[in-house]
Amino acid sequence: MSFIGDTVILNTKEMNMEREFFICQNCLKDTHLKKYCKNKGGLNDICIVCEKQDKGIKIDKESKNEISNLFKSCLRFNHREIEYNPNLDGKGLFEFFCNENSLLNHQYKNYNSFHSLISSLFKNYNQNDVKIFYGKFIDNNEEYDSHFEVTLKNGFSEIWYELKKRLKRENYYNIKPDLLQPLSEIIEKTKIKIRKNCRFFRARIGNDYINESKFTSLIKKPVPFQGVNISAPPPLLSSAGRLNREGVSYLYLSSKSTTAIAEIRPNPGDIVSVGEFKCLKTISLIDLRKVNLLKFIYSQKEIELFSFALSLSKEFMKPRTNKNSFHYLITQFVAETFRELNQDGIIYNSAVSNGYNITLFNPSLFEFVPESSSLHRVNKVSFKSTEIKFTKNEIGFYVEKEI
């Protein structure tokens, strides 16, 4: 099966190359488009779609390439190619936008103007532009879906897939040089600072005891673990974790005490010690909690990087099961490469609780806050699940259905 779709959209008359358009904020539906519009400030004009006057974005000679890439990115982010590629039983781009969609108000006032707008937004301006038609299938395996079947937000990354494939057959240090460039770019787009004295939490199952009486060792008071007893274990005693290899000691902290408790997976009835740690200086972290599409909209290469960052974000928060221990090898390898690129650590969402986690490559960047620890009894552990369904794709493989 072979096709490629640029021709799909270019068979409209390109008479309006220099035409300017204005879209109001109300006709922009996707949150990224709304945010972009807000960032661009208060231009006010008549909207080409609803023909009302309001604040919005202007598409002119200077901005058309950037806005076109923005719309293409949002289309890929929200919709599957099979929805708008007529060669894949889709509707065709213009018809697609004449119906309810995630990007634009489809209730236009003027057919010709709306047609010209869509044609201008999805035209190919440069070779590096964001692609909305892939035109190729890639081998399917348990985690690797066809491009057509998935949106960018739920999709996979080719860089990620390549990395996984290579790690199965090559030593990680051979692959590292190829990972430095994409990870450096991700750092630039995701790094944040954590200020000195910010506090985070760490939990450990169990508690300590102190002996209150000089005369007998039989009366012991249960107290929470403190200091080194609740800090990162020394390297020799460190077992492998989500981001650290065996024998490497990283400090894992959480934004809330409940998150810290949930992360150590206690059983109902367990006693847990929770302590606070404070940051000793301003540090730089890679923030993978919510990868911002707007920072990656300028070319196809950036969209691939976005997809890679999104895969990392999902992988970092994935709960550990016996089945995905290979994934830990990858996240450990990626974390190690971030460390070598002079980052202090990574922030990612917790999969088991609200809140987020921080992994510090150098535990001495934080110190235990004396007297901050407390004891907790775990009363209840709850689980959340979603029913999943599988659907057969064009080439006969089953892929998880987007609901």
Ligand SMILES: [Zn+2]
């Ligand atoms: Zn409008």
